[in-house]
Amino acid sequence: MNQTPIIALDFSTKEDVQQFLSNFNEKLFVKIGMELYLQVGPSIVTELKEQGHDVFLDLKLHDIPNTVKSAMRGLAQLGADLVNVHAAGGLKMMESAVEGLEAGTPAGLRRPQIIGVTQLTSTSEQQVRNEQKINLSLKESVLNYSELAKQARLDGVVCSVLEASSIKQVCGEDFLCVTPGIRLEGGDTHDQTRIATPDGARNAGSSLIVVGRAITQSANPVETYEIVKRLWEVK
Ligand code: C5P
Numbered sequence: 001m002n003q004t005p006i007i008a009l010d011f012s013t014k015e016d017v018q019q020f021l022s023n024f025n026e027k028l029f030v031k032i033g034m035e036l037y038l039q040v041g042p043s044i045v046t047e048l049k050e051q052g053h054d055v056f057l058d059l060k061l062h063d064i065p066n067t068v069k070s071a072m073r074g075l076a077q078l079g080a081d082l083v084n085v086h087a088a089g090g091l092k093m094m095e096s097a098v099e100g101l102e103a104g105t106p107a108g109l110r111r112p113q114i115i116g117v118t119q120l121t122s123t124s125e126q127q128v129r130n131e132q133k134i135n136l137s138l139k140e141s142v143l144n145y146s147e148l149a150k151q152a153r154l155d156g157v158v159c160s161v162l163e164a165s166s167i168k169q170v171c172g173e174d175f176l177c178v179t180p181g182i183r184l185e186g187g188d189t190h191d192q193t194r195i196a197t198p199d200g201a202r203n204a205g206s207s208l209i210v211v212g213r214a215i216t217q218s219a220n221p222v223e224t225y226e227i228v229k230r231l232w233e234v235k
Contacts (some may be wrong), residue, residue, distance in 0.1 A: 001081045001113065005198065005228050006031050006056050008180070008212030012039045014047075021051075023222050029054040031210055032080075045078040055080045056178075056210070060117050062086035065096035072097045072114075076104030080112050082178075084158060087116035087145035094152030113176070115156045116149035118142040118163070121181035124193045139163055146171050156207065160194035165205040180210040184227065187214050198231035 008031040011017050017036065021028070030053050032044055037059060048055050057080035061068050068085060075083055085097045094116060105111040119128065119142050128138045136144065142163045147170060149157050156176025159167060164177040181195040189195055190213055201209045211228055218224035 069100035072100030073104035161196035
């Protein structure tokens with residue numbers, strides 16, 4: 001799995017995806033989320049893999065353990081490099097997800113890595129308190145979900161840049177912290193609330209960054225991708 005910024009392909013047709021990718025002359029790390037997957041189906045995963053791209057299949061599964069296990073058994077056969085579940089589904093659900101992936105990975109291949117969504121990067125402190133009625137700070141809730149994910153043998157979590165270094169302190173340097181909510185300085189935040197720049201993410205200990213609209217809605221996506229990549233790679 002490469003470490004380049006993951007581009008969120010939040011499009012609704014294969015034509016839009018191919019039109020966007022035709023601008024690039026390199027192999028990318030792309031994210032297929034529910035918008036694309038639910039409208040075009042599983043073949044988009046195999047097609048992008050055949051084109052040489054790494055794929056993060058971001059379906060954020062959250063259901064009873066047995067259902068998630070069966071779904072993951074099926075997803076393992078698609079060849080995605082990285083998949084995820086909502087950590088809020090609980091320890092047993094996350095353990096079942098890993099079991100399903102192990103059972104479904106074709107012989108001789110490495111099982112996809114799996115991460116848990118802690119708190120969405122669009123979630124605010126007020127939502128945690130007033131809507132989820134969780135009697136913890138947002139950061140404490142994210143740390144709690146991260147420890148549960150680690151206990152369930154997940155490879156890491158999706159979190160915001162603001163929590164990455166604390167998670168690594170608790171769960172170890174090798175525990176993946178995949179961070180969306182990335183914007184260039186002065187860029188539109190859209191619906192995200194816990195955001196950071198690519199270099200901010202690097203300095204805060206993110207393992208991988210996910211960038212969507214800052215690139216896909218840019219007037220020059222390749223140029224913007226290169227800027228994001230340069231900022232991310234600066235040590
Ligand atoms: O356009 P933007 O860069 O905000 O896109 C972020 C992408 O990452 C979206 O596809 C969104 O679904 C996804 N994501 C997120 N926050 C999470 C998990 C996934 O924004 N916690």
